[in-house]
Amino acid sequence: MNLHTIFQDFNPSKFVVHTCLFIFTALFALRLDNRVTWSYWTVFTPIWVWKVLVITGATVGSYVWWRYPHFRLEGEAYIHYKSMLISLALHLILLMFELLVCDKLESSRHLWTLVFIPLIFISIVSIAISIWAVKHDRSFELELFCAVNVLQFIFLALRLDGFITWSWEVVFVPLWIVMCLSLVGVLYTIIFAAILFRTPEVNAQQRRSSFQSAVGYTFLVIPILIFQVLLANKLDDDIKMSYIAVVSPLFISFFTLILMSFSAKGGNKWWFGMRKDFCSFVLGMCPLLQEYANIAYHSERRANGVELQQVDKNDKYNLKKNDHLKPVLPIVSIETPD
Structure with a gap:
């Protein structure tokens, strides 16, 4: 039993986010199928847990930052702390969108166009944040996802309000483009892994790493594409399937993301004021x-x-x-x- 080997590359932030999304997707699909009769405020509980952890982690990290000024001299402390504040701001705006979605689903007193305004704002701001993250070598998965889907969010809001009457296959055109680019990336990782496998000069560690990346991205992108096809046909009434069956391919993608979080490395060291990687923090505590x-x-x-x-x-x-x-x-x- 060697815990250090297991958790040395563990990214707790990604693990929490993907686990919460996994549980929320299952509950939301069951609610749409009327297999559970809970209110949407209850169905969104995993999302609330995610946001509470984000706000609590940023609060504790800010307290440690201002309480112990000498900690600011540790390496790239300013960049890490600024990155945490940027992430907190985005999550607060995202929380506003999620609250509006719950209220809309429960009461139907707002237009979907108004509900999507915070998400569209995040998408526009995420473009600048992604550029900043690249310059400072910071991760930006959420920001990149929002930035490339700004047009998709606008189409969704207009279609849900009935301002446009396109079929859902047409509404999902921006997402089809993103998925096509993702498939090209998956094909590249598979070809690259095959080349390394046939190259004798490459060591076993590099071969294993490239193979794991190819398998991971394949099980991540392909199920999402299948889910998108099923969802478009379901919304257009072309197929008769339950929502839990439609979202079932997503469970494979979320499970893959959860497994990949154990080798994701990185992460902001100022969440909860840890100032070190998760493994060292847990072993110290x-x-x-x-x-x-x-x-x-x-x-x-x-x-x-x-x-x-x-x-x-x-x-x-x-x-x-x-x-x-x-x-x-x-x-x-x-x-x-x-």
Whole structure:
């Protein structure tokens, strides 16, 4: 058992977001199928949990920032903190959109065009934020998603209000274009992985990494494309399927994203004032886990049937690097003479 190996590249932010979206998608589809009769405010609970964590994390991070000024001198602290504030602002505007959606679904007292105004505003602002993120080497998945779909959001609002009467296949044209570009990217990763597999000069680690990327992006993009086709046909009454069946391909994409969050690396170190990667923060807060993270055991069976626990060589090396961690002594069996 080696927790450090498992969580050293873990991105908790992406894990929380994708898990909440996974649960919300399932609940929303069940609500549309009338298999559950909860209010939409209850159905949106995973979204509220996501936003509460974002606001709480930014609040704690800001408190640590202003309470301990010497922490600001740590590497790229200013860039990390500014990135956290930008992300918080976008999530607050996104929260406004989600609140309007819930109110619209419950009361129908607003036009969808008014509901989508915060999301369209986010999409426009996200263009500038994406440029800033590229210059400062920051991740911008949410911003990029909103920036490339601004026209799609406008079409959705107009179609839901009846200002345009196009079929849903036409309404989804901007998304079809994005998906076509995504398929080109998936094809590139597959070809690149195949080239590395046939190149003898490439080491095994690079081959494995390229293969995992190709498989991951394939299981991410293809199910989304299938979902989009099913949804367009469902809304146009071309097929008779339940909404839970329509969104079922999305579950594969969300599950893939959840798995990929364990190797996503990155993440903002100022959320909740951690100032370090998630693995180091957890090990620092739980000294008991330090022992398991730095020492792994495996059992070897001797000829006489007595098991002996040994320490891996790699973990001995980790112990030398982390002398401040308290090691767990291996238990050696004592053989008694016959």
